[in-house]
Amino acid sequence: MTTLEIDHVSRWFGNVVAVNDITMTIGPGVTGLLGPNGAGKSTLINMMAGFLAPSTGTVTLDGAAVWRNEGAYRQIGIVPERESMYDFLTGREFVLANAELHGLKDPRGAARQALATVEMEYAQNRKIATYSKGMRQRVKMASALVHEPSVLLLDEPFNGMDPRQRMQLMDLLRRMGDEGRTVLFSSHILEEVEQLAQHIEVIVAGRHAASGDFRKIRRLMTDRPHRYLIRSSDDRALAAALIADPSTAGIEIDRADGALHVQAVDFPRFTELLPRVAREHGIRLLTVSPSDESLESVFSYLVTA
CATH class of the missing domain: 3.30.70.100 (Alpha-Beta Plaits)
Structure with a gap:
């Protein structure tokens, strides 16, 4: 059971405060991260993943700081919103490269399993440059899952997916949460969050606005x-x-x-x-x-x- 702790975390860029004194705990199960555009969701996810240092406060994974902690990447998988991919590679080559970077004993077997998990075997030998947005999302998901992480961080993972692909990914994330993995995803599609997340965290203007089951949150709004x-x-x-x-x-x-x-x-x-x-x-x-x-x-x- 892996837990992410965000303790009084802030992050600013020059005079712009992107995240302002946020404290929250992300534990096993599926958590939805909500907020308007520009609320600070991606910045927070990047700090959870160790890609960005907090200006103040700490992000820890089972008590160990994530920033500059290479060991944390054995437990964390991330699907970023940005389309930073190697278009000249095939889907299989891209996922295999991530398996090799993780030093897995059987990188080819792990890549094959990850592609099967996201139902991308049929297009694994095509160049990523030929992929649709939804296919790119799924191959990013495969690369995040290749080392079987206990924590999965997803920034707008449903973007560009057709209804069938969305349902398949929702089922996958639901199963991972039921297995005891820690899954956090951001989405601007509220219906998807309502169907999938057992717990929500809401950020508004860089601040932590609410936490918990949304029905209980509503009843507290006296x-x-x-x-x-x-x-x-x-x-x-x-x-x-x-x-x-x-x-x-x-x-x-x-x-x-x-x-x-x-x-x-x-x-x-x-x-x-x-x-x-x-x-x-x-x-x-x-x-x-x-x-x-x-x-x-x-x-x-x-x-x-």
């Missing part, structure tokens, strides 16, 4: 009203009873189907109020669904806070 979609056996009577309580800030009745759209400003009180009011008035609750507990809603709240 300054934001919680929105619910409610259907019942008597929507109007339920609306009248709920709006009289200070835990609700507003209720709208959907003209199409009569459903209630409720804003609750006191989450604990409202969760106790709703079933009690329904019971007292003999109203059956048919649907009670949070309408703003998606990752998209949470991310939007954090970015605009």
